[in-house]
Amino acid sequence: MGVGRSAGSLLGVPAKNVTADVIDFREQSGIYVLYSDYKVIYVGQCGLGKQKLFIRLKQHRTDDLAERWDRFSWFGIRRVLGNGRLSKEKLAVHPSLTNVLNHIEGVLIHAVEPAMNSQKGRFGNRVKRYLQIRDGRLGPTTDKMLQLLCEENEVDLKAL
Secondary structure (H helix, E strand, C coil), rough: CCCHHHHHHCEEEEEEEECCCCECCCCCCEEEEECCCCCCEEEEEEEECCHHHHHHHHCCCCCCCCCCCCEEEEEEECCCCCEEEEECCCCCCCHHHHHHHHHHHHHHHHCCCCCCCCCCCCCCCCCCCCCEECHHHCCCCCHHHHHHHHHCCCHHHHCC
């Protein structure tokens, strides 16, 4: 796995402040969803013992799910502290039944996007959304490569 930054990273920024400092979520605990072409193919949990988010995703690149998923989403339970690090896992949390049910419903609505649900998940104002930052070491995205090919060959991308 490596040590420090060579262990890999899972970077993100607050959705309401994309210019904020980047946060590394590789050690996040919670629920994650794997998709193939936006269709849910697997739901799992991470955070028990050493099985944090980044490790679980990395495992799925070589296990029986390898090459079967192309995107993921996650719903973490560790807060981001003022110093940009994740909170301790052992902090006592005693949510109300209403909050638990609202959060489970919200996770499912956001992960599955059921056609008949017109409402979004009710996570409350204490839950923050983060956007993933693409690691520049991955090279260009598929969309960017297609755009560059079209420009080189003078093809209108919209015509495809």
